[in-house]
Amino acid sequence: MGTSENIPRPCVMRLPHYYRRLLQALQNHQAIISSQELGEEAGVPAAQARRDLSYLGEAGRPGVGYGVAELASRLERFLGLGELKEAILVGAGNLGRALASYPGFGRYGLRIVALFDRDPTKIGARIGALEVRPMEELGAFVRQRKIKIGILATPAPPAQSIAEWMAEAGIAVIWNFAPVSLELPARVMVFNEDLAARLATLSYYMMQGKEPRG
Amino acid sequence: MGTSENIPRPCVMRLPHYYRRLLQALQNHQAIISSQELGEEAGVPAAQARRDLSYLGEAGRPGVGYGVAELASRLERFLGLGELKEAILVGAGNLGRALASYPGFGRYGLRIVALFDRDPTKIGARIGALEVRPMEELGAFVRQRKIKIGILATPAPPAQSIAEWMAEAGIAVIWNFAPVSLELPARVMVFNEDLAARLATLSYYMMQGKEPRG
DNA sequence: TAGATTGTTAATCGATTAACAATC
DNA sequence: TAGATTGTTAATCGATTAACAATC
Numbered sequence: 001m002g003t004s005e006n007i008p009r010p011c012v013m014r015l016p017h018y019y020r021r022l023l024q025a026l027q028n029h030q031a032i033i034s035s036q037e038l039g040e041e042a043g044v045p046a047a048q049a050r051r052d053l054s055y056l057g058e059a060g061r062p063g064v065g066y067g068v069a070e071l072a073s074r075l076e077r078f079l080g081l082g083e084l085k086e087a088i089l090v091g092a093g094n095l096g097r098a099l100a101s102y103p104g105f106g107r108y109g110l111r112i113v114a115l116f117d118r119d120p121t122k123i124g125a126r127i128g129a130l131e132v133r134p135m136e137e138l139g140a141f142v143r144q145r146k147i148k149i150g151i152l153a154t155p156a157p158p159a160q161s162i163a164e165w166m167a168e169a170g171i172a173v174i175w176n177f178a179p180v181s182l183e184l185p186a187r188v189m190v191f192n193e194d195l196a197a198r199l200a201t202l203s204y205y206m207m208q209g210k211e212p213r214g
Numbered sequence: 215m216g217t218s219e220n221i222p223r224p225c226v227m228r229l230p231h232y233y234r235r236l237l238q239a240l241q242n243h244q245a246i247i248s249s250q251e252l253g254e255e256a257g258v259p260a261a262q263a264r265r266d267l268s269y270l271g272e273a274g275r276p277g278v279g280y281g282v283a284e285l286a287s288r289l290e291r292f293l294g295l296g297e298l299k300e301a302i303l304v305g306a307g308n309l310g311r312a313l314a315s316y317p318g319f320g321r322y323g324l325r326i327v328a329l330f331d332r333d334p335t336k337i338g339a340r341i342g343a344l345e346v347r348p349m350e351e352l353g354a355f356v357r358q359r360k361i362k363i364g365i366l367a368t369p370a371p372p373a374q375s376i377a378e379w380m381a382e383a384g385i386a387v388i389w390n391f392a393p394v395s396l397e398l399p400a401r402v403m404v405f406n407e408d409l410a411a412r413l414a415t416l417s418y419y420m421m422q423g424k425e426p427r428g
Numbered sequence: 429t430a431g432a433t434t435g436t437t438a439a440t441c442g443a444t445t446a447a448c449a450a451t452c
Numbered sequence: 453t454a455g456a457t458t459g460t461t462a463a464t465c466g467a468t469t470a471a472c473a474a475t476c
Contacts, residue, residue, distance in 0.1 A: 017413075054459060085420070175416060181234075203297070206387050
Protein backbone atom coordinates (compact mmCIF):
# COMPACT_ATOMS: atom_id res chain seq x y z
CA MET A 1 0.00 0.00 0.00
CA GLY A 2 1.42 3.18 -1.27
CA THR A 3 4.56 5.20 -1.39
CA SER A 4 6.54 3.78 1.49
CA GLU A 5 7.28 0.35 0.06
CA ASN A 6 10.16 -0.44 -2.18
CA ILE A 7 8.94 -0.59 -5.73
CA PRO A 8 10.98 -2.36 -8.38
CA ARG A 9 12.37 0.04 -10.88
CA PRO A 10 11.07 -1.94 -13.87
CA CYS A 11 7.64 -1.56 -12.35
CA VAL A 12 8.00 2.22 -12.00
CA MET A 13 8.90 2.36 -15.66
CA ARG A 14 5.81 0.40 -16.63
CA LEU A 15 3.34 2.50 -14.66
CA PRO A 16 3.42 5.34 -17.19
CA HIS A 17 2.45 2.89 -19.91
CA TYR A 18 -0.58 1.77 -17.98
CA TYR A 19 -1.40 5.41 -17.47
CA ARG A 20 -1.22 6.11 -21.17
CA ARG A 21 -3.58 3.23 -21.85
CA LEU A 22 -5.94 4.63 -19.24
CA LEU A 23 -5.97 8.05 -20.91
CA GLN A 24 -6.87 6.34 -24.15
CA ALA A 25 -9.64 4.40 -22.43
CA LEU A 26 -10.98 7.63 -20.93
CA GLN A 27 -11.17 9.17 -24.38
CA ASN A 28 -13.12 6.14 -25.60
CA HIS A 29 -15.52 6.37 -22.67
CA GLN A 30 -14.43 2.94 -21.56
CA ALA A 31 -15.38 2.64 -17.88
CA ILE A 32 -13.67 -0.61 -16.92
CA ILE A 33 -10.38 -2.11 -18.00
CA SER A 34 -8.70 -5.45 -17.31
CA SER A 35 -5.16 -6.27 -16.24
CA GLN A 36 -4.93 -8.07 -19.57
CA GLU A 37 -5.51 -4.90 -21.58
CA LEU A 38 -3.17 -2.87 -19.40
CA GLY A 39 -0.47 -5.50 -19.65
CA GLU A 40 -0.65 -5.49 -23.42
CA GLU A 41 0.18 -1.81 -23.53
CA ALA A 42 3.32 -2.39 -21.49
CA GLY A 43 4.19 -5.66 -23.19
CA VAL A 44 3.84 -7.80 -20.06
CA PRO A 45 1.46 -10.56 -18.96
CA ALA A 46 -1.68 -9.73 -17.04
CA ALA A 47 -0.23 -11.13 -13.82
CA GLN A 48 2.60 -8.63 -14.05
CA ALA A 49 0.23 -5.74 -14.54
CA ARG A 50 -1.79 -6.80 -11.50
CA ARG A 51 1.29 -7.14 -9.38
CA ASP A 52 2.49 -3.70 -10.51
CA LEU A 53 -0.83 -2.06 -9.78
CA SER A 54 -1.05 -3.72 -6.39
CA TYR A 55 1.65 -1.28 -5.26
CA LEU A 56 -1.01 1.43 -5.42
CA GLY A 57 -3.15 -0.50 -2.95
CA GLU A 58 -6.21 -2.46 -3.91
CA ALA A 59 -7.23 -0.61 -7.00
CA GLY A 60 -9.42 -3.09 -8.86
CA ARG A 61 -12.48 -5.20 -8.18
CA PRO A 62 -12.17 -8.99 -8.43
CA GLY A 63 -14.46 -10.42 -11.08
CA VAL A 64 -14.81 -7.00 -12.67
CA GLY A 65 -11.62 -5.17 -13.47
CA TYR A 66 -10.22 -1.71 -12.82
CA GLY A 67 -12.27 1.46 -12.92
CA VAL A 68 -10.60 3.54 -15.62
CA ALA A 69 -11.16 6.96 -14.09
CA GLU A 70 -10.27 5.88 -10.59
CA LEU A 71 -7.12 4.05 -11.58
CA ALA A 72 -6.00 6.96 -13.75
CA SER A 73 -6.31 9.41 -10.91
CA ARG A 74 -4.59 7.04 -8.52
CA LEU A 75 -1.69 6.73 -10.92
CA GLU A 76 -1.56 10.50 -11.29
CA ARG A 77 -1.23 10.89 -7.56
CA PHE A 78 1.21 8.03 -7.26
CA LEU A 79 3.52 9.33 -9.96
CA GLY A 80 3.13 12.94 -8.89
CA LEU A 81 1.78 14.03 -12.26
CA GLY A 82 -0.67 16.42 -10.65
CA GLU A 83 2.08 18.44 -8.99
CA LEU A 84 3.26 21.48 -10.89
CA LYS A 85 6.90 20.92 -11.74
CA GLU A 86 8.67 24.05 -12.90
CA ALA A 87 11.84 23.51 -14.87
CA ILE A 88 14.49 25.49 -16.67
CA LEU A 89 16.01 24.34 -19.91
CA VAL A 90 19.56 25.03 -21.04
CA GLY A 91 20.48 24.78 -24.69
CA ALA A 92 18.44 26.43 -27.41
CA GLY A 93 19.62 24.22 -30.23
CA ASN A 94 17.41 21.88 -32.18
CA LEU A 95 16.92 19.50 -29.29
CA GLY A 96 16.29 22.28 -26.79
CA ARG A 97 13.67 23.80 -29.05
CA ALA A 98 12.06 20.40 -29.52
CA LEU A 99 11.84 19.88 -25.79
CA ALA A 100 10.64 23.41 -25.09
CA SER A 101 7.69 22.85 -27.37
CA TYR A 102 7.05 19.18 -26.70
CA PRO A 103 3.30 18.92 -26.45
CA GLY A 104 3.04 16.03 -23.99
CA PHE A 105 4.82 17.57 -21.01
CA GLY A 106 2.04 19.84 -19.79
CA ARG A 107 -0.26 16.94 -19.17
CA TYR A 108 2.37 15.44 -16.86
CA GLY A 109 2.77 18.55 -14.78
CA LEU A 110 6.00 19.85 -16.28
CA ARG A 111 6.26 23.51 -17.12
CA ILE A 112 9.41 24.88 -18.67
CA VAL A 113 9.60 28.42 -17.37
CA ALA A 114 12.87 29.63 -18.80
CA LEU A 115 15.35 28.88 -21.52
CA PHE A 116 19.06 29.66 -21.39
CA ASP A 117 21.88 29.54 -23.90
CA ARG A 118 25.53 30.53 -23.99
CA ASP A 119 25.47 31.69 -27.57
CA PRO A 120 25.02 35.51 -27.69
CA THR A 121 23.41 35.31 -31.12
CA LYS A 122 20.56 33.25 -29.70
CA ILE A 123 19.78 35.48 -26.75
CA GLY A 124 16.40 37.14 -27.05
CA ALA A 125 15.06 34.73 -29.65
CA ARG A 126 11.56 33.54 -28.89
CA ILE A 127 10.71 29.86 -28.72
CA GLY A 128 7.03 29.43 -28.20
CA ALA A 129 6.19 31.71 -25.29
CA LEU A 130 9.77 31.75 -23.99
CA GLU A 131 12.65 34.06 -24.66
CA VAL A 132 16.20 32.76 -24.69
CA ARG A 133 18.17 34.22 -21.80
CA PRO A 134 21.90 34.49 -21.26
CA MET A 135 23.53 31.82 -19.10
CA GLU A 136 24.66 34.46 -16.62
CA GLU A 137 21.09 34.89 -15.44
CA LEU A 138 20.63 31.21 -14.66
CA GLY A 139 21.78 31.24 -11.03
CA ALA A 140 19.70 34.22 -9.98
CA PHE A 141 16.63 32.95 -11.78
CA VAL A 142 16.80 29.51 -10.24
CA ARG A 143 17.33 30.87 -6.75
CA GLN A 144 14.61 33.46 -7.00
CA ARG A 145 11.99 31.11 -8.42
CA LYS A 146 13.23 28.14 -6.37
CA ILE A 147 13.34 25.94 -9.46
CA LYS A 148 14.18 22.33 -8.73
CA ILE A 149 14.42 20.79 -12.20
CA GLY A 150 17.02 21.54 -14.84
CA ILE A 151 16.86 20.12 -18.34
CA LEU A 152 20.23 19.96 -20.02
CA ALA A 153 20.10 19.97 -23.81
CA THR A 154 23.53 21.27 -24.74
CA PRO A 155 26.34 19.53 -26.60
CA ALA A 156 28.70 17.43 -24.49
CA PRO A 157 31.55 19.87 -23.80
CA PRO A 158 29.79 22.54 -21.71
CA ALA A 159 27.39 20.13 -20.00
CA GLN A 160 29.46 19.36 -16.91
CA SER A 161 30.09 22.96 -15.94
CA ILE A 162 26.52 24.00 -16.61
CA ALA A 163 25.34 21.10 -14.46
CA GLU A 164 27.58 22.37 -11.68
CA TRP A 165 26.06 25.86 -11.90
CA MET A 166 22.64 24.31 -11.76
CA ALA A 167 23.57 22.29 -8.69
CA GLU A 168 25.03 25.33 -6.94
CA ALA A 169 21.89 27.32 -7.61
CA GLY A 170 19.78 24.68 -5.92
CA ILE A 171 18.61 22.45 -8.76
CA ALA A 172 17.79 19.03 -7.31
CA VAL A 173 17.00 17.04 -10.43
CA ILE A 174 18.80 17.19 -13.76
CA TRP A 175 17.29 15.64 -16.87
CA ASN A 176 20.39 15.24 -18.96
CA PHE A 177 20.22 14.96 -22.74
CA ALA A 178 23.91 15.66 -23.24
CA PRO A 179 26.00 12.58 -23.98
CA VAL A 180 28.22 12.79 -20.89
CA SER A 181 28.01 11.33 -17.43
CA LEU A 182 27.84 14.18 -14.99
CA GLU A 183 29.87 14.24 -11.78
CA LEU A 184 27.76 15.96 -9.18
CA PRO A 185 27.11 15.96 -5.44
CA ALA A 186 25.02 12.97 -4.40
CA ARG A 187 22.07 15.15 -3.45
CA VAL A 188 21.48 15.96 -7.13
CA MET A 189 19.45 13.35 -8.99
CA VAL A 190 20.46 12.83 -12.59
CA PHE A 191 18.28 11.22 -15.24
CA ASN A 192 20.24 10.49 -18.36
CA GLU A 193 18.68 10.41 -21.78
CA ASP A 194 21.40 9.19 -24.05
CA LEU A 195 20.23 8.88 -27.63
CA ALA A 196 23.55 7.60 -28.89
CA ALA A 197 23.51 4.82 -26.30
CA ARG A 198 19.98 3.89 -27.31
CA LEU A 199 21.08 3.83 -30.91
CA ALA A 200 23.90 1.47 -29.98
CA THR A 201 21.52 -1.01 -28.36
CA LEU A 202 19.21 -0.71 -31.34
CA SER A 203 22.17 -1.51 -33.54
CA TYR A 204 22.97 -4.59 -31.50
CA TYR A 205 19.46 -6.01 -31.54
CA MET A 206 19.08 -5.20 -35.20
CA MET A 207 22.16 -7.25 -36.00
CA GLN A 208 20.90 -10.09 -33.86
CA GLY A 209 17.55 -9.88 -35.58
CA LYS A 210 16.02 -10.50 -32.18
CA GLU A 211 13.36 -8.45 -30.52
CA PRO A 212 14.03 -6.92 -27.13
CA ARG A 213 11.10 -5.63 -25.13
CA GLY A 214 10.89 -2.07 -26.37
CA MET B 215 32.11 -16.17 -26.32
CA GLY B 216 30.53 -13.80 -28.71
CA THR B 217 27.27 -13.17 -30.42
CA SER B 218 25.53 -16.49 -30.10
CA GLU B 219 25.02 -16.49 -26.33
CA ASN B 220 22.07 -14.97 -24.62
CA ILE B 221 23.09 -11.65 -23.22
CA PRO B 222 21.05 -9.99 -20.48
CA ARG B 223 19.31 -6.91 -21.71
CA PRO B 224 20.60 -4.74 -18.85
CA CYS B 225 24.07 -5.72 -19.96
CA VAL B 226 23.40 -4.71 -23.57
CA MET B 227 22.28 -1.33 -22.31
CA ARG B 228 25.46 -0.88 -20.31
CA LEU B 229 27.86 -1.73 -23.12
CA PRO B 230 27.37 1.65 -24.82
CA HIS B 231 28.38 3.35 -21.60
CA TYR B 232 31.62 1.41 -21.45
CA TYR B 233 32.13 2.33 -25.06
CA ARG B 234 31.68 6.00 -24.32
CA ARG B 235 34.24 5.79 -21.54
CA LEU B 236 36.63 4.10 -23.94
CA LEU B 237 36.25 6.87 -26.51
CA GLN B 238 37.10 9.34 -23.78
CA ALA B 239 40.13 7.28 -22.77
CA LEU B 240 41.26 7.18 -26.40
CA GLN B 241 41.12 10.96 -26.56
CA ASN B 242 43.23 11.16 -23.42
CA HIS B 243 45.78 8.74 -24.85
CA GLN B 244 45.06 6.36 -22.00
CA ALA B 245 46.26 2.93 -23.11
CA ILE B 246 44.89 0.71 -20.35
CA ILE B 247 41.69 0.88 -18.37
CA SER B 248 40.34 -1.12 -15.44
CA SER B 249 36.95 -2.70 -14.88
CA GLN B 250 36.66 -0.29 -11.96
CA GLU B 251 36.87 2.77 -14.20
CA LEU B 252 34.49 1.29 -16.75
CA GLY B 253 32.01 0.32 -14.07
CA GLU B 254 31.96 3.86 -12.70
CA GLU B 255 30.82 5.23 -16.03
CA ALA B 256 27.88 2.84 -16.06
CA GLY B 257 27.18 3.16 -12.36
CA VAL B 258 27.90 -0.49 -11.54
CA PRO B 259 30.57 -2.32 -9.50
CA ALA B 260 33.74 -3.52 -11.16
CA ALA B 261 32.59 -7.14 -10.97
CA GLN B 262 29.55 -6.28 -13.04
CA ALA B 263 31.65 -4.56 -15.68
CA ARG B 264 33.93 -7.59 -15.93
CA ARG B 265 31.01 -9.97 -16.21
CA ASP B 266 29.47 -7.77 -18.92
CA LEU B 267 32.68 -7.56 -20.90
CA SER B 268 33.24 -11.29 -20.63
CA TYR B 269 30.40 -11.67 -23.16
CA LEU B 270 32.81 -10.31 -25.77
CA GLY B 271 35.24 -13.13 -25.00
CA GLU B 272 38.43 -12.68 -23.02
CA ALA B 273 39.07 -9.05 -23.63
CA GLY B 274 41.36 -8.02 -20.79
CA ARG B 275 44.61 -9.15 -19.25
CA PRO B 276 44.63 -10.34 -15.63
CA GLY B 277 46.84 -8.20 -13.46
CA VAL B 278 46.82 -5.45 -16.06
CA GLY B 279 43.44 -4.32 -17.30
CA TYR B 280 41.80 -3.79 -20.67
CA GLY B 281 43.57 -2.36 -23.68
CA VAL B 282 41.56 0.74 -24.52
CA ALA B 283 41.92 0.62 -28.30
CA GLU B 284 41.35 -3.11 -28.53
CA LEU B 285 38.30 -3.13 -26.29
CA ALA B 286 36.81 -0.16 -28.13
CA SER B 287 37.07 -1.87 -31.47
CA ARG B 288 35.70 -5.10 -30.05
CA LEU B 289 32.71 -3.25 -28.72
CA GLU B 290 32.23 -1.55 -32.07
CA ARG B 291 32.09 -4.91 -33.78
CA PHE B 292 29.94 -6.44 -31.09
CA LEU B 293 27.37 -3.65 -31.18
CA GLY B 294 27.51 -3.30 -34.94
CA LEU B 295 28.56 0.34 -34.79
CA GLY B 296 30.88 -0.06 -37.73
CA GLU B 297 28.09 -1.13 -40.08
CA LEU B 298 26.53 1.65 -42.13
CA LYS B 299 22.91 1.89 -41.10
CA GLU B 300 20.79 3.95 -43.48
CA ALA B 301 17.56 5.31 -42.08
CA ILE B 302 14.65 7.46 -43.11
CA LEU B 303 13.04 9.91 -40.74
CA VAL B 304 9.38 10.90 -40.75
CA GLY B 305 8.28 14.12 -39.13
CA ALA B 306 9.99 17.42 -39.80
CA GLY B 307 8.83 19.14 -36.64
CA ASN B 308 11.12 20.28 -33.87
CA LEU B 309 11.99 16.80 -32.75
CA GLY B 310 12.53 15.53 -36.28
CA ARG B 311 14.86 18.41 -37.03
CA ALA B 312 16.74 17.77 -33.79
CA LEU B 313 17.22 14.13 -34.70
CA ALA B 314 18.16 14.87 -38.30
CA SER B 315 20.99 17.05 -37.11
CA TYR B 316 21.98 15.15 -33.98
CA PRO B 317 25.76 15.15 -34.07
CA GLY B 318 26.42 11.84 -32.31
CA PHE B 319 24.70 9.47 -34.71
CA GLY B 320 27.33 9.40 -37.43
CA ARG B 321 29.92 7.99 -35.09
CA TYR B 322 27.57 5.07 -34.39
CA GLY B 323 27.03 4.22 -38.03
CA LEU B 324 23.63 5.80 -38.50
CA ARG B 325 23.00 7.88 -41.59
CA ILE B 326 19.65 9.54 -42.09
CA VAL B 327 19.22 9.59 -45.86
CA ALA B 328 15.76 11.06 -46.27
CA LEU B 329 13.19 13.11 -44.43
CA PHE B 330 9.45 12.93 -44.96
CA ASP B 331 6.50 14.97 -43.77
CA ARG B 332 2.78 15.11 -44.42
CA ASP B 333 2.51 18.86 -44.19
CA PRO B 334 2.61 20.39 -47.72
CA THR B 335 4.05 23.63 -46.37
CA LYS B 336 7.13 21.81 -45.14
CA ILE B 337 7.89 19.94 -48.35
CA GLY B 338 11.09 21.11 -49.98
CA ALA B 339 12.47 22.78 -46.87
CA ARG B 340 16.11 21.97 -46.24
CA ILE B 341 17.30 20.55 -42.94
CA GLY B 342 21.02 20.22 -42.98
CA ALA B 343 21.83 18.41 -46.20
CA LEU B 344 18.35 16.93 -46.49
CA GLU B 345 15.25 18.12 -48.22
CA VAL B 346 11.82 17.36 -46.79
CA ARG B 347 9.91 15.03 -49.09
CA PRO B 348 6.20 14.30 -49.32
CA MET B 349 4.93 11.20 -47.53
CA GLU B 350 3.74 9.72 -50.82
CA GLU B 351 7.33 9.11 -51.86
CA LEU B 352 8.15 7.09 -48.75
CA GLY B 353 7.22 3.64 -50.03
CA ALA B 354 9.09 3.92 -53.32
CA PHE B 355 12.15 5.41 -51.67
CA VAL B 356 12.37 2.72 -49.02
CA ARG B 357 11.92 -0.08 -51.55
CA GLN B 358 14.39 1.33 -54.01
CA ARG B 359 17.11 2.03 -51.47
CA LYS B 360 16.27 -1.05 -49.39
CA ILE B 361 16.17 1.02 -46.21
CA LYS B 362 15.70 -1.04 -43.07
CA ILE B 363 15.40 1.62 -40.37
CA GLY B 364 12.59 4.11 -39.94
CA ILE B 365 12.66 6.86 -37.35
CA LEU B 366 9.23 8.08 -36.38
CA ALA B 367 9.13 11.61 -35.02
CA THR B 368 5.55 12.66 -35.66
CA PRO B 369 2.79 13.50 -33.19
CA ALA B 370 0.75 10.57 -31.88
CA PRO B 371 -2.24 10.56 -34.23
CA PRO B 372 -0.60 9.75 -37.58
CA ALA B 373 2.09 7.49 -36.11
CA GLN B 374 0.28 4.16 -36.40
CA SER B 375 -0.62 4.51 -40.06
CA ILE B 376 2.82 5.82 -40.99
CA ALA B 377 4.38 2.88 -39.16
CA GLU B 378 2.21 0.55 -41.23
CA TRP B 379 3.40 2.15 -44.45
CA MET B 380 6.95 1.75 -43.28
CA ALA B 381 6.38 -1.91 -42.48
CA GLU B 382 4.75 -2.56 -45.84
CA ALA B 383 7.64 -0.95 -47.65
CA GLY B 384 10.11 -3.27 -45.95
CA ILE B 385 11.29 -1.34 -42.90
CA ALA B 386 12.50 -3.86 -40.31
CA VAL B 387 13.26 -1.60 -37.37
CA ILE B 388 11.28 1.39 -36.18
CA TRP B 389 12.71 3.85 -33.71
CA ASN B 390 9.55 5.38 -32.37
CA PHE B 391 9.52 8.81 -30.74
CA ALA B 392 5.75 9.20 -30.98
CA PRO B 393 3.90 8.58 -27.72
CA VAL B 394 1.87 5.60 -28.92
CA SER B 395 2.42 1.87 -28.84
CA LEU B 396 2.49 0.64 -32.39
CA GLU B 397 0.66 -2.48 -33.48
CA LEU B 398 2.76 -4.11 -36.16
CA PRO B 399 3.61 -7.52 -37.58
CA ALA B 400 6.02 -9.38 -35.30
CA ARG B 401 8.83 -9.22 -37.85
CA VAL B 402 9.12 -5.45 -37.30
CA MET B 403 11.25 -4.49 -34.32
CA VAL B 404 10.07 -1.42 -32.46
CA PHE B 405 12.22 0.66 -30.13
CA ASN B 406 10.14 3.13 -28.18
CA GLU B 407 11.50 6.42 -26.96
CA ASP B 408 8.75 7.86 -24.84
CA LEU B 409 9.74 11.17 -23.30
CA ALA B 410 6.46 11.59 -21.46
CA ALA B 411 6.90 8.19 -19.84
CA ARG B 412 10.44 9.10 -18.83
CA LEU B 413 9.14 12.32 -17.37
CA ALA B 414 6.61 10.37 -15.35
CA THR B 415 9.27 8.18 -13.79
CA LEU B 416 11.37 11.25 -13.12
CA SER B 417 8.36 12.74 -11.39
CA TYR B 418 7.96 9.67 -9.23
CA TYR B 419 11.57 9.49 -8.10
CA MET B 420 11.66 13.22 -7.54
CA MET B 421 8.73 12.96 -5.15
CA GLN B 422 10.36 10.06 -3.38
CA GLY B 423 13.58 11.99 -3.14
CA LYS B 424 15.34 8.75 -3.94
CA GLU B 425 17.91 8.19 -6.59
CA PRO B 426 17.35 5.54 -9.22
CA ARG B 427 20.28 4.43 -11.32
CA GLY B 428 20.17 6.87 -14.18
C1' DT C 429 58.59 -12.17 -5.65
C1' DA C 430 54.80 -8.94 -4.37
C1' DG C 431 51.02 -6.42 -6.01
C1' DA C 432 47.38 -5.86 -9.16
C1' DT C 433 43.51 -7.21 -11.80
C1' DT C 434 41.12 -10.34 -14.70
C1' DG C 435 37.57 -14.18 -15.66
C1' DT C 436 34.50 -17.17 -13.51
C1' DT C 437 32.26 -19.89 -9.88
C1' DA C 438 28.94 -20.06 -6.36
C1' DA C 439 25.87 -17.53 -3.41
C1' DT C 440 22.69 -13.91 -3.11
C1' DC C 441 19.37 -11.08 -4.41
C1' DG C 442 15.37 -9.41 -6.87
C1' DA C 443 11.85 -9.71 -10.47
C1' DT C 444 8.62 -12.49 -13.10
C1' DT C 445 5.21 -15.89 -13.65
C1' DA C 446 1.75 -19.56 -12.60
C1' DA C 447 -1.73 -20.80 -9.96
C1' DC C 448 -5.58 -20.21 -7.14
C1' DA C 449 -8.58 -18.67 -3.30
C1' DA C 450 -11.40 -14.69 -2.74
C1' DT C 451 -14.60 -11.72 -4.69
C1' DC C 452 -17.93 -9.73 -7.66
C1' DT D 453 -25.34 -20.09 -9.57
C1' DA D 454 -21.77 -19.78 -13.33
C1' DG D 455 -18.33 -17.02 -15.27
C1' DA D 456 -14.94 -13.59 -14.82
C1' DT D 457 -11.12 -11.29 -12.85
C1' DT D 458 -8.62 -9.55 -8.99
C1' DG D 459 -4.81 -9.77 -5.29
C1' DT D 460 -1.40 -12.59 -3.53
C1' DT D 461 1.27 -16.76 -2.49
C1' DA D 462 4.79 -19.81 -3.83
C1' DA D 463 7.81 -21.36 -7.43
C1' DT D 464 10.68 -20.06 -11.08
C1' DC D 465 13.67 -17.56 -13.43
C1' DG D 466 17.35 -14.32 -14.29
C1' DA D 467 20.67 -10.78 -12.86
C1' DT D 468 23.98 -9.11 -9.49
C1' DT D 469 27.64 -9.55 -6.33
C1' DA D 470 31.43 -11.56 -3.51
C1' DA D 471 35.16 -14.17 -3.54
C1' DC D 472 39.12 -16.22 -5.34
C1' DA D 473 42.19 -18.97 -8.37
C1' DA D 474 44.67 -17.78 -12.43
C1' DT D 475 47.49 -14.62 -14.65
C1' DC D 476 50.48 -10.85 -15.60
